[in-house]
Amino acid sequence: MTPSRLLAVTTTVGLAALALTGCVAKSDVAASGALKVTSTDTACDVSTATASSGTLTFDVTNASSDVSEFYLLANDGLRIVGEVENIAPGASRSLTVLAQPGDYYTLCKPGMVGEGVGRTGFSVTGDKIAATGDDAEQKQQAVTLYASFVKDQVEQLVPAVATFVAAYKAGDDDKARTLFPTTRAYYERIEPVAESLGDLDPRIDYREVDAAAEGLTWTGFHRIEKDLWVPAQDAVNSDGSTPAWKDWAPSTPAERATHGDQLIADVGQLNDYVHSDEFTQALDAQGVAGISNGAIALLDEVATGKISGEEDWWSGTDLWDFAANVEGSKMAFSLVQEFAASSGDKGKNLVSKIQRGYDDLDASLARHGSLATGFVTYSTLTESDKREFTDLINALAEPLSQLTSTILE
Structure with a gap:
């Protein structure tokens, strides 16, 4: 992730109006x-x-x-x-x-x-x-269902992180490397929620350069990632200069225990937050506009970090993060698409264009793997592959940027 993004709360539910609570005769x-x-x-x-x-x-x-x-x-x-x-x-x-x-x-x-x-x-x-009933009631139900999704993702993140950290602390690096991208998927689907909590996202998900730029102690997923994919000590930058990590040394067992325990504690804090009244009140205050803005924010996550291969610098597992961000964005859109479509032909056309954009992006990702079966490492993508992803993201970002104003009309 990058530290300069606007912070928004994401939301999600089905790709169609599957259910609404209490809105039927x-x-x-x-x-x-x-x-x-x-x-x-x-x-x-x-x-x-x-x-x-x-x-x-x-x-x-x-x-x-x-x-x-x-x-x-x-x-x-x-x-x-x-x-x-x-x-x-x-x-x-x-x-x-x-x-x-x-x-x-x-x-x-x-x-x-x-x-x-x-x-x-x-x-x-x-x-x-x-569905029948008050429009405000249906919009509130959409927000409530999103809260349930976020809690479910974090509830799954907690034990996944515990298993990942246990392998890392035990020195079972093969297992930890396998668990790294799949564990992060839970976080990537709801990442802007953590970003809204001050220093919690920096502790969980800052890259080394982001922490250094802000004078922060580097912790979290990417600190552990560097231990698991030890950088080659004879490497040089493309311009022939010495990499900043040239003299870096892998963590000792005691340091691994510290890094792992800190990640568990920070994810536990995130879990406490999403089960709190504060979280519910924050979602309620943003309403469906927060949902729509969340869809946009998660696509921005892809555009500003994943598409360049800068997120998972050491492991090359950026496509896992990419796919999880897209899932979160697509599902946020799905929650508000009926509100957008109800605004007339303009809204219906916008919804159709956005859906086609997601379908095209999903199809392109599928050519390189899936979250269920795994993806290729980012370094294996060709420049043509990267250009295709960039073009598809840009094509989707344009109509998606109009979503919030459309649902508020």
Whole structure:
């Protein structure tokens, strides 16, 4: 990342209007009635795997030994359609959503950390349901769903960082190198949230040159990255000069422990923040404009750092960060696209142009790998590859820059 960016809060939900809570007439309630969910330490049992479109109510009972959450996820397993959290052991809570036809997943998360348990396919059949109710209510629900997405990503980041740091501290560098880009993906999807918290993002994600420029102690992911991909001591810059890291020495085991523990503590602080009233109030204050600006900010992340290969300087894993930023940006757009499209033909045309831009960028990225299977290292890209990415980002950035003003019209 670069330190001079404007800070914005990102948001996300489905690529279409998958569900809105509490915005449907009683006559549209799904015939299936309330669905029973039991959350345990190892399972997430739902009374049925199918339902008719309309208002669905999930009555969730927590039979696990820890506080739990229940999610209804979109068919990519990432986007959150609805979520109910902080269900104490022995307690019950309800989640009500307006579910459109399609494929989903149900999931419980005992302890409110990690990937969760009992991920199971859930199918909604029938006709598409038109949402009703106040526009402000629907916009607030969009913000609420984004908050759930951010919390979910950070809850998965916490144990991922713990596993990554454990390998690093133990000197298992092969394992740590494998975990480095996949762990960072959780952070990259919601990065501007951390950027809004003063010195937290610098501690987690500053590059060496950024920390030096601001006179900060260098910590975080990239400090550990340099230990894992030790720079060649005989290297020289393209102009023949000596690199700034020429006399750099790898961290001792004690120093590794310090760097690793600091990253765990900082990510823990981020987790505390996204579960706080302060975070909720910040999102509420920005509303859907914050969502739209977040889509723009995450694309800027790609344009200002990832596309140049400067983010993961030592590892060359920039394409993982690139893809995660695009996912976050695309999902932020998806949350507000219906508001933009409702502004008339101009809005509909803008939404179509933005969607085509994301599709083209996704297709280009897919030629070099994926977050699921891994990407090629950045050094293997040709100048033609880089120009293609640059052109696609610029083509998407132009209509995306008009999104906020369109949804506020």
